Amino acid sequence: MAGDDLTGGHQQELRRGTVVLACLIRLRTPDYGYALLESLNALGIIVDANTLYPLLRRLEKQGLLTSEWNTAEARPRKFYRTSADGERLAAVLAADWQLIDRALTRLTEGDER
């Protein structure tokens, strides 16, 4: 049995790309960083704050998310929302994910045609 570090490393690698997809889907309803973090973690998509915040910035820079400061509440917060480009990407990524899922299922069941 592989050590915990090794397992953790591979899990992290496997999950890395799925966080982007999860963000793009989740941010169809605008939300701010910490709320997004909590809701993803509640769903079992474990992501670190030091990964998520820079990721949000990068996706915004790439035009996949748009942002807006909400100053209505006591604390100003930056709300992110999935852009049209982001939607298109999410559709493609989701299709990919399903393809991989189906392929892995077939592999597991020994039906390799």
Added chain:
Amino acid sequence: MTTTTLTERYLYAVGRSVPEAQRTEVARELRERIEDEVDALIEAGHAPADAERTALTRLGDPLVVAAGYVDRPLLLIGPRYFPMWWRLLKLLAAIVLPIAAAGVLIGQLVSGAAIGAAIGTTVATAIQIAVNLGFWTTLVFAVLERTTRDHDLTTTWSPDQLPDVPEPQRSNRLSELIGSLVFLGVFAALLVAQQFGLVWLADVGVAPVLNPELWSFWLPYFLALIALEVLFAVAVYASGWNWWLVAAKLVLNIAFTVPALWLLLTGQLLSAEVLEALRWPWGQAGPIVLTVIVVATIGVAVWDVIDGAIKTVRATRPRSGAPA
């Protein structure tokens, strides 16, 4: 008790390493993030002061956070340039250091320094040169690392981005270019610095090594030639060797070698102080030394052109596909 909170100090630390235009926005985003996390920690049962400390600890080194905001590399020379940098550094150390050390040692001994002092000065100068080689080479690569960016890893790469002609020589040419630029820079600096005396010619003191009258024309002329050599080195790097460049090299080398040797042979090159310190002329040894210098200089200049010609022939010859 301090009035500024840890958070304020953190935001200040990040802000310092972020360009002013981005500072407000970065601070605003980080403040939201820190305060949200602190609230969550307090809700989970942490004391407020402890919560702030924990949140900032999790956020990590402000320098790293700031670098993330401005896409600044957190390394001096990355994997793209490291092998080239390392190879060039070893090459320069292996070639320049022994030559310079031998030159200094001979200069010292010729000007009548005691053997111990001569070795001391040689070692000191060699260390100085080594440090300079390391520093300037590293500086060039560090600048390269920061000015030439790979495309963002998330942009898709397509075969269209391949260069028209595969150029396996390109990376060699870059190290050649950097080698030439470092050499020309040191040479130009020496031409100017000699005016104030050179350390390893202690006998001469602060007197100029070269004849000061040369400043009226010849020294600026040589400096201009060095500038042309820089352009030439860049041209070789940009387009690779071809016969036009070989011809240009020939012209440049003639333009340099002929006047330099003429000045040397007519006794105009070195200053009176240096000639005196060297106790020139050295009787019967004088003509021999001069002959050696002339032959060596012409040899280097000719070889330089031949080397260019060989590279041109290699570059224009079609590469063989399959191994024999």
